[in-house]
Amino acid sequence: MSAEAMDTVFKALADPTRRLLLDRLREQNGQTLRQVCEHLDMARQSATQHLDVLVRANLVTVVRRGRERLHYLNPGPIHEIEQRWISEFDKPRLRALSAIKNQAEEYAMNVPDYVYVTYIRASAEQVWKALTDADLTARYWGHENVSDWQPGSRWEHRRADGSGVADVVGEVLESDPPTRLVITFEDSPGQTREPSVVTFLVEPHEEIVRLTVTHEKLPDQEMLNGISSGWPAVLANLKSLLETGDVLPQAPWEMRAAHA
Structure with missing residues (x-):
């Protein structure tokens, strides 16, 4: 920033x-x-x-x-402030206090939807391809997003190690290239609860695109905490790939693990 x-x-x-x-x-x-x-x-x-x-x-x-x-x-700007002034100094203690607070609050309120916005110097078609092309998602996400991306079709988030294991599966609810994609998101394949829903909104403006990711119907605070750090990392890598031709030097989600 x-x-x-x-x-x-x-x-x-x-x-x-x-x-x-x-x-x-x-x-x-x-x-x-x-x-x-x-x-x-x-x-x-x-x-x-x-x-x-x-x-x-x-x-x-x-x-x-x-x-x-x-x-x-x-949460994008607040996330950047947190990374600059908090994460390197007192994050373990603050995380422990936050966990106690969140656990108490989880029983008193519904889990809110998650929305993240980023701006990318690219065309809408380039962003759409980055979201739906298996080879590109493997580069910046470490997983291949595999589907024909037609409404009603299944999609899989397969590991890019050749194992064929899908860590996330779901259904394509809406597909309007290159501006809108809505999918269900089952991070525990075979789960019985209602899946969460992810919407990608791609809004072009001259030489840039505003990409809005909305993650709805989250089951609990634990999943909200996970995607709140996961989505910014993934989208930062996507942005780097489209703007520079290469992903970040290190996988950004590994930084979170290193500072745990």
């Missing part, structure tokens, strides 16, 4: 009203403007202005669902 972008994030967080809006989205992610404004002692116009600041800081992202505009927390 550039210094200018970091300044924008901290300025956005400096306002107590904007922090309150973020808390509301943390409690229930994916709210309409009307829902966000409920029980707030401010006019809708004022709330809209504050939300616009959060969107410009990339702390909130807006996803269209039909006629509705749903507001989601984007």
Whole structure:
């Protein structure tokens, strides 16, 4: 994150009203403007202005669902702050405290949806191919995403070691190349619970693309914690591959294991 972008994030967080809006989205992610404004002692116009600041800081992202505009927390900037100022210093103790807190809170609230936004210097077609081509996913993800990517078809997230083992399987729910892909996500093949759902939204703008990944219907806090570190690592590797022609020098998810 550039210094200018970091300044924008901290300025956005400096306002107590904007922090309150973020808390509301943390409690229930994916709210309409009307829902966000409920029980707030401010006019809708004022709330809209504050939300616009959060969107410009990339702390909130807006996803269209039909006629509705749903507001989601984007953990990307907070993740970068955490990596820069926290992870190298006191992360083990903070993780232990967070685990205790999360376990207590898990019984008191539903697990929120996860949304991550990144911007990539590439075309929509290039991003789509990176998401669906088995050879490319093997390079930046360590797994081959295998399917014909037609609605109703099965997809598999196979290890790229030649074993043919699929660590994740699912069904293609929607496929609209090169802008929208919706899949179910079963990280324990054969599981009996309802699978979670992942949506990839590819929005081109001139020479860049905004890629929004939404992971919904998460079963528990443990899975939320896992994907909250997993998706940023995978997408950082994808971004590097498309922008530089090569993946990061080390697999980013290994950094998490090294600092555990």
